Structure formats: C-alpha cells, structure tokens
Amino acid sequence: MAFDLKAATRRPPSPVRVFVKRYDPVSGRVWWQAYTIKTYKGMTVLDALLSIKSDVDHTLTFRYSCRMGVCGSCGVVVNGTPKLACQTQIAEAASPASPELRVEPLYNFKVVRDLTTDFTEFFEKHRFIRPHTIRSDLIEREKPTLEYSQSPGELSEYYQYSLCIMCGLCDSACPVYASDTSFLGPQALTQAYRYLADTRDEGWILRLKELDSDGSPFKCHFAASCSAVCPKSVDPAGAVQRLRSSLLKYKLRIYRKKKVSQVVPPMKEAKPIVPLPPEATLIEGVDIKKLEEEPPQIPVEKLLY
Amino acid sequence: MSVKDRFLGRMLDNRMGLKASVSSWAVRVPNNPERLAFILHRLTGILLVGFITLHIISTNTPARAGWEAWVEEVERLGGVNIVSLLFFIAMGALAFHSINGIRLLLVEFLALGIGRPEKPKPPYIPPSFKGFQRNLLYIAFALSIIVWIAMGYVIFLMG
Numbered sequence: 001m002a003f004d005l006k007a008a009t010r011r012p013p014s015p016v017r018v019f020v021k022r023y024d025p026v027s028g029r030v031w032w033q034a035y036t037i038k039t040y041k042g043m044t045v046l047d048a049l050l051s052i053k054s055d056v057d058h059t060l061t062f063r064y065s066c067r068m069g070v071c072g073s074c075g076v077v078v079n080g081t082p083k084l085a086c087q088t089q090i091a092e093a094a095s096p097a098s099p100e101l102r103v104e105p106l107y108n109f110k111v112v113r114d115l116t117t118d119f120t121e122f123f124e125k126h127r128f129i130r131p132h133t134i135r136s137d138l139i140e141r142e143k144p145t146l147e148y149s150q151s152p153g154e155l156s157e158y159y160q161y162s163l164c165i166m167c168g169l170c171d172s173a174c175p176v177y178a179s180d181t182s183f184l185g186p187q188a189l190t191q192a193y194r195y196l197a198d199t200r201d202e203g204w205i206l207r208l209k210e211l212d213s214d215g216s217p218f219k220c221h222f223a224a225s226c227s228a229v230c231p232k233s234v235d236p237a238g239a240v241q242r243l244r245s246s247l248l249k250y251k252l253r254i255y256r257k258k259k260v261s262q263v264v265p266p267m268k269e270a271k272p273i274v275p276l277p278p279e280a281t282l283i284e285g286v287d288i289k290k291l292e293e294e295p296p297q298i299p300v301e302k303l304l305y
Numbered sequence: 306m307s308v309k310d311r312f313l314g315r316m317l318d319n320r321m322g323l324k325a326s327v328s329s330w331a332v333r334v335p336n337n338p339e340r341l342a343f344i345l346h347r348l349t350g351i352l353l354v355g356f357i358t359l360h361i362i363s364t365n366t367p368a369r370a371g372w373e374a375w376v377e378e379v380e381r382l383g384g385v386n387i388v389s390l391l392f393f394i395a396m397g398a399l400a401f402h403s404i405n406g407i408r409l410l411l412v413e414f415l416a417l418g419i420g421r422p423e424k425p426k427p428p429y430i431p432p433s434f435k436g437f438q439r440n441l442l443y444i445a446f447a448l449s450i451i452v453w454i455a456m457g458y459v460i461f462l463m464g
C-alpha cells in the first residue's frame with residue numbers, strides 16, 4: 001500500500017467520532033456504536049480502539065498483538081478500506097472536514113465477535129497449497145549437512161512474496177473471494193507461487209497439478225485490489241499472474257523449472273591466502289607468519305570497557 | 306477439495322458477495338483503476354449476453370417474417386430512437402469488453418507488464434502498478450471511448 005508521509009504525520013482532528021460495527025454472537029444482534037475520543041499526534045486506529053476499551057466500553061472486542069505491523073492480527077476495515085489498525089494513523093483516515101472513523105470487521109471473513117474475525121478458512125487454504133519446500137533428498141532433510149545453494153538473483157525472484165504476514169487484507173479486498181467460497185484467495189495463491197519460484201523446491205509437478213485441479217489461479221480476474229491494500233507491499237496480483245502463466249505453460253507442456261538447488265559441496269581444502277602486494281608496507285616489528293599461525297586474542301574485558 | 310465442503314454453509318459471514326464484483330463502492334481501494342476496469346468488464350459482459358440474445362432473435366427475422374420485415378428493421382436502426390440508442394449502448398459495451406479483454410489476455414496469460422519482483426522500498430508502490438499494464442489500461446479506456454464515439458457517428462449520423 002502506498003504510504004503517504006504528509007497525511008500520516010499531520011495532527012489528527014480532535015475529538016473524533018468512531019463508529020464501530022459490532023456483533024454479539026449470543027443475541028445475534030449487529031449494530032453500529034458511536035464513541036467520541038480525544039486524539040493526539042501519532043495516534044493510530046488501534047490506539048483509538050484501545051483507549052475506547054480502557055476508558056469507555058470494555059466489552060469492545062478486537063484482536064491485536066505486536067502493535068507495529070509485524071504480526072498481521074489487527075486487520076480491520078477503516079472507512080471502507082481494509083487496513084492494519086496499528087499501521088493506520090487517524091490523521092490519514094479522518095480529516096478535519098469529516099472527523100469520523102468507520103471501523104468494521106474484515107470483509108469476506110466470518111465474524112466471531114465485534115471486530116474479531118475467524119481465520120480458520122484462511123489458514124486451511126494456506127495449508128492446502130503446501131507452504132513448505134518439497135524435496136526428494138529425504139536423508140538430507142532429516143540430517144542436514146550443509147545449506148542449499150541459491151544466488152541473490154534467485155532469491156529476489158520470490159523474496160518479495162515471502163514478506164507476507166498473513167493479515168488477510170488482500171482476501172478481504174478481493175471481489176472474487178467475496179463471491180466464491182472455493183477460490184483460494186490472493187494470499188494462498190501468492191504463497192503457492194512463492195514456493196514454485198523457490199529454487200530449493202522440487203515439488204513443482206505436484207503443486208501445479210493440485211492448483212490445476214483446483215482451478216483457483218484461473219478464477220482471478222486481475223482487479224489488483226490485493227496489491228493496492230497489502231501493508232507489506234507483497235504484490236499478490238503480480239504473483240497470481242505469474243502463477244497463472246506458469247500453470248498455462250505447464251498445461252501446454254512447456255513449463256520447465258529453471259533450476260533446482262543442490263547442497264553446496266563441502267570445501268575440499270582451505271583456499272590459499274591472498275599474498276600481500278609487493279608495494280604494501282608493514283608496521284615495523286610485525287611478523288605476519290607468526291600472526292597467521294596464532295591470531296591475536298583480544299581479552300573480553302578490553303572490549304567491554 | 307475438503308476446503309470447499311467445509312465452508313459452504315456459513316451463517317455469520319461478512320462476505321460482500323456479488324456486491325463486491327458489480328459495485329466499485331463496496332470496498333474502497335485507493336490507486337486501483339484495475340478494479341474499475343474489472344467491474345466495467347463484468348457489467349459490459351452481462352450487457353453483451355443480453356445484447357447477443359436479442360441480436361440472434363433479430364437477425365432471425367428474414368426466416369421468421371420475410372425480407373421486407375428485415376429491411377424495415379434495419380431502417381429503424383438509423384437516426385435517434387430507442388432502438389438505435391440501445392444499439393449504441395451495446396456497441397459501447399462491445400468496444401470496452403473486447404479491447405479490455407485483449408489487455409487482460411496479455412497480462413493474465415503471458416504475465417506481461419507487471420514488472421519484476423523487487424525489494425519493497427518507500428513509498429511502497431507494488432511493481433505490478435509500476436509496470437506498463439497500467440498504461441495499457443489507460444490506452445484501453447481511451448481507445449474504447451474513441452471507438453464508441455466513432456460507432457455513435459456511424460449509428461446516429463450515417464444511418
């Protein structure tokens with residue numbers, strides 16, 4: 001999600017009316033409740049909800065954990081846009097012209113109570129795409145000897161997609177996910193592509209077969225709202241298009257995995273030490289041979305004080 | 306797939322349903338003309354299904370009522386009246402749906418114009434929004450309006 005520094009560092013209007021869509025599972029009642037809160041500079045929507053919970057209404061229910069956009073548990077819909085509550089400044093969402101916030105539970109998720117949503121389906125779908133590398137060298141898996149080789153270029157093919165914090169905002173904004181319960185959703189498909197593009201993964205035939213029989217990649221219609229709302233800039237829309245074109249290549253039998261990483265072979269012998277250039281001058285009294293054999297030990301006390 | 310069966314009967318669901326795919330106000334997403342194109346594509350698709358049905362019935366006229374009736378019907382298309390107006394709307398839908406459809410084929414099946422994956426940096430604009438599929442989108446919008454105006458000229462002024 002594009003970040004607007006100016007809007008985020010403004011002083012928010014005070015007081016602000018916060019309208020929260022609430023749901024009581026016992027009576028089944030759904031209603032909008034209005035709270036008025038005083039704001040300060042730098043206050044986030046999560047701070048506002050916390051101040052309501054501590055000062056006004058302790059029955060308000062919501063979920064949060066890290067308060068800094070890392071855990072992905074505080075997704076809510078603010079003024080109609082899916083956002084992380086802890087990452088959204090009130091100054092961004094409310095303007096002096098309309099000092100109001102409408103906070104709703106995430107769209108396209110089951111509501112447990114008030115702003116808390118049920119992520120069971122979300123995680124089931126994530127599990128369905130096998131979010132782990134699949135290898136055939138089982139002995140190496142059980143007793144790893146060394147790391148798998150991977151170049152920085154190969155890493156950058158999937159690094160961006162591995163930043164996902166599973167907040168569910170993309171699924172909440174997706175118009176296809178909204179009307180089709182069998183669609184895996186942008187998050188799961190992005191992760192499917194992330195493992196497909198990883199050179200350490202060997203299970204590409206299995207992955208593509210499963211995705212093909214499920215049909216989800218072809219249900220995406222590139223509304224790209226997922227990329228627009230993603231707080232970690234994961235770009236699910238781009239990943240799903242890439243996944244779909246890989247799947248199409250697979251169907252045409254022209255898909256080839258570029259490379260499968262193997263374990264880096266252990267170094268046979270120590271590499272020779274690069275000799276000093278002839279023009280290098282040494283400090284007097286330093287014996288290089290001796291230093292190489294016995295590297296100087298710096299006492300820890302010296303480092304501390 | 307087990308995921309499917311388990312979640313079909315959902316009662317307390319906050320799903321937007323079809324609303325999200327036919328209304329651009331159902332979810333407000335900034336910086337997202339692709340969603341507008343998606344919604345227009347869907348609406349024009351529904352329009353075209355209706356149009357093609359009526360079109361098949363209308364081109365069946367010679368078989369049903371003879372060639373005189375067909376000539377009469379074609380003549381009704383010229384000038385400004387309700388039939389030609391509906392025809393004009395259908396042609397607009399056809400223009401947008403076909404031009405945007407070509408763009409979608411390029412982006413969805415060949416993964417063209419969506420940039421390369423990158424390390425996110427401020428101001429965090431996803432690569433697929435920086436790629437040239439955005440320009441393709443604007444070109445598709447502009448072209449379909451131009452084609453629509455040209456069709457309007459043909460239908461209303463030349464007919």
Ligand code: SF4
Nearest residue numbers: 164165167168170230
């Ligand atoms: S892709 Fe982005 S919006 Fe979707 S779950 Fe991951 S971090 Fe959240």
Ligand code: FES
Nearest residue numbers: 066067072074086
């Ligand atoms: S509380 Fe962890 S992401 Fe908002």
